[in-house]
Amino acid sequence: MKSIREVFAFYAFYGRKTRRTLAFLLIALIPVAIATIFRFRQAFEGDGSYDGLYLFTNVIMTFFLQFLVLILTLFFGTSVLSEEVEGRTLTYLVTRPVSKAALLVGKYLAYSLIVSVLVWTGLVACFLILCFARLGEAQVWMVLLRYLGVLTLGILAYGAFFTFLGSFLKKSIMVGLIFSFGWENVIQYFPGSTQRFAIVHYLKSLLPGVLQSRGRFSFLTFRLNPTSWPVSILTLLLITAGFLTLAVLLFQSKEYNYED
Amino acid sequence: MSAVIETSKLSKWYGNVLGLSDVTLTIGPGILGLLGPNGAGKSTFFKLLTGQLKPSIGTVTVFGAPIRNNQRTFRRIGLCPEQDALYEELTGWEFLTNLLRLYGYGRAEIEARAERALETVELLEDRDRIVRGYSRGMRQRLKFAQAVAHDPEVVILDEPLSGLDPLGKRKLIRLIKDFGREGRTVLVSSHVLPEIEALTANIVLVHQGKILASGDIHYIRDLIDTHPHIVAVRSSAARTLAGHFVGEPYVHKVRFENGGELVLFETSNRDRFFERLTRYAADTASGVEEITSPDDNLQAVFDYLVGA
Structure with a gap:
């Protein structure tokens, strides 16, 4: 556990300093810009066709859930190992008195935290901007907490899957993109049990009231038969643990040779 | 000679390409020079010694124990890799202290060790500069510093003198010799004979993955002369x-x-x-x-x- 903590501290520090994190912070702030524009329109043009909370739970959440979380976890998750191999810095890690499991898990947790902070920052900012008029209502805050929880579960599950992909494949980004915007975005709309092969299905199953959503943007949160919340949470945690275990096993047995 | 590192019939193939073939060596304290042209198998040998690669055939033991996935032994080994790779967005100080963190030291000890190592390689004044801005020589010295900062008993240096100016080479040679004199086991590779000659009289000649000769440098010199x-x-x-x-x-x-x-x-x-x-x-x-x-x-x- 101490080793995991040391690796975590190293990469939480390192991850903060990289240009990539700054670039992704800017991407994470895109919905904040959209929310700000919406609020200005509402304030100055009197456009009251949509409630702020409705836009937050539908448009903004969809952006976070089906784009931002996928993109961030894809780039951070696949880089857990591949950036060390491509940067040829893996040598510094694997010759230290730290197990490979601790290296991988510690770095995965550090990068998950960085992604979470980026996502939380954007989501909370959007929430404050869009739901400004209703901040006194406790249930509105509960919505925010629930959405933060769902996104965090998504970050953990997708992050573990992409960490596995990065330790398994050399060109993991391309496969990850196909998975994210092909598989995940299509399979969830398949009827029957096929949809259960998408991570996003379990995440959407945890979102409150999306089945009842109406209006122009309701298609964004459309879902078929949701899975119950205990099963969804358990499945997401199992996905996380399963792919992390696979990634560790691969890391322990595989040779990463970048010379000779 | 008390054996610190022992290899027996050590061989490594990359698919059909031979990396190292049938290397049996017993290495004790002192400096051993590994001499061979680029691609001879020196780095492969070092990667096998540090458990980064699995032998195709044969065994490696360090302090009597197999090395691969043996974290306990890694505490006693320092490696300066050949590749010019560092965490570019960190400062020299951050690079060193973060790597030392992986040994489980407390904050005060990490700082003391990092300071001592940077002082040894004369980088203390540049400790807060981003590594990306370091010259080739400074990068080499920083790599050396991370290899010795935890005070290892075995120091493995893969082409440590490459890219250094003559003055930098002289300083590093002096440091390496000091480590050897302290009774540590120091393995140094180079493709330049005079560099190895300046470090040690005890050498191993490697070529195309095989050991051609090993022993005193005068023997090798005789081969060259005759x-x-x-x-x-x-x-x-x-x-x-x-x-x-x-x-x-x-x-x-x-x-x-x-x-x-x-x-x-x-x-x-x-x-x-x-x-x-x-x-x-x-x-x-x-x-x-x-x-x-x-x-x-x-x-x-x-x-x-x-x-x-």
Whole structure:
């Protein structure tokens, strides 16, 4: 556990300093810009066709859930190992008195935290901007907490899957993109049990009231038969643990040779 | 000699490509130089010694235990890798302290060790500069610092002198020798004979994944001195010059190039040949303009030893 903590501290520090994190912070702030524009329109043009909370739970959440979380976890998750191999810095890690499991898990947790902070920052900012008029209502805050929880579960599950992909494949980004915007975005709309092969299905199953959503943007949160919340949470945690275990096993047995 | 590192029939293939073949060595304290041209298998050997690669055949033990996935032993080993790779967005100080963190030291000890290591390699003043802005020499020294900051008993240095200026080389050579004198086991690789010569008399010659010779450097020197050498002499009177040497027993072949103005001698006794050539050039109007020794390098020795 101490080793995991040391690796975590190293990469939480390192991850903060990289240009990539700054670039992704800017991407994470895109919905904040959209929310700000919406609020200005509402304030100055009197456009009251949509409630702020409705836009937050539908448009903004969809952006976070089906784009931002996928993109961030894809780039951070696949880089857990591949950036060390491509940067040829893996040598510094694997010759230290730290197990490979601790290296991988510690770095995965550090990068998950960085992604979470980026996502939380954007989501909370959007929430404050869009739901400004209703901040006194406790249930509105509960919505925010629930959405933060769902996104965090998504970050953990997708992050573990992409960490596995990065330790398994050399060109993991391309496969990850196909998975994210092909598989995940299509399979969830398949009827029957096929949809259960998408991570996003379990995440959407945890979102409150999306089945009842109406209006122009309701298609964004459309879902078929949701899975119950205990099963969804358990499945997401199992996905996380399963792919992390696979990634560790691969890391322990595989040779990463970048010379000779 | 008490064995610190032992390899037995150590071999490594990358698919069908041979990386290292049948290396059996017992290495004790002191400095051992690994000498061989680029691609000879030196880095492969070091990666096997540090558990980064799995042997295809054979075994490696360090302090009597297998090394791969053996975290306990890694505490006693320091590795300076060949590749010019660092965490570019960190400062030298951050790079070092974060790597030391992985040993589980407390904050005060991490800082003390990092400061001492940076002072040793004379980078203390540049500790807060981003690594990306370091010169090649500074990067090499930082790599060395991370290899020794935890005070290891075994130090493995893969081409540590490459990219250093003469002064930097001299300083690092002194440091490495100090480590050897302290009773540590130091393995240093290089493809430059004089670099290894400056460090140790105990060397292993590696070529195409195989150990050609090992032992005292004077033995290797003898091999170099006795194997046929090519000496090229540019002269306006090349044929007269050639005629003067043709009958000598230590001159095996004479041939002309560049329209007859360059004469190439193959000699088995370089010292005698040069002594005679110098005298000849001084005594007569030989027209000697230039003397070069095109194969006076390590590759030529390797080629000779492997019969190429």
